Amino acid sequence: MAKGNSTFSVIGTDVTIKGDISASVDLHVDGRVDGDIACASLVQGEESVIEGAVKAESARLAGTVSGSINARELTILRTAKIDGDVHYDALTIEQGAQVEGRLAFRSGGGTGLASSKPIANGAAADAAANANSDPKLALAT
Numbered sequence: 001m002a003k004g005n006s007t008f009s010v011i012g013t014d015v016t017i018k019g020d021i022s023a024s025v026d027l028h029v030d031g032r033v034d035g036d037i038a039c040a041s042l043v044q045g046e047e048s049v050i051e052g053a054v055k056a057e058s059a060r061l062a063g064t065v066s067g068s069i070n071a072r073e074l075t076i077l078r079t080a081k082i083d084g085d086v087h088y089d090a091l092t093i094e095q096g097a098q099v100e101g102r103l104a105f106r107s108g109g110g111t112g113l114a115s116s117k118p119i120a121n122g123a124a125a126d127a128a129a130n131a132n133s134d135p136k137l138a139l140a141t
Contacts, residue, residue: 013047020052046079
């Protein structure tokens with residue numbers, strides 16, 4: 001499939017996938033994935049569950065993720081529950097989102113970590129305290 005196409009794939013609410021997913025296009029997950037996901041852009045629905053690592057250029061997470069997340073642009077919505085380390089270049093966390101793990105800014109091409117901040121439940125409140133010191137970290141209200 002050519003990268004110029006503006007297509008996307010959808011995993012519906014009634015679908016459970018056991019195994020890794022690799023997609024060269026955008027992926028919308030409303031169901032359950034028991035495996036790692038690698039894609040260009042990921043949109044996760046509120047009722048969705050991902051048990052595995054996520055790697056994407058951009059990700060908008062609203063459901064449950066148990067695993068590490070590696071994204072250039074990451075948005076964690078208020079309904080999201082994340083259990084795992086998060087590596088990002090640009091991060092937005094809505095108030096009410098739950099993150100259990102470390103938030104780590106990726107330096108350069110994402111090969112190294114410039115800084116990391118431990119985050120627990122109430123991630124938005126902790127992130128607000130650090131927002132002025134890290135220009136790549138933004139809080140959505």
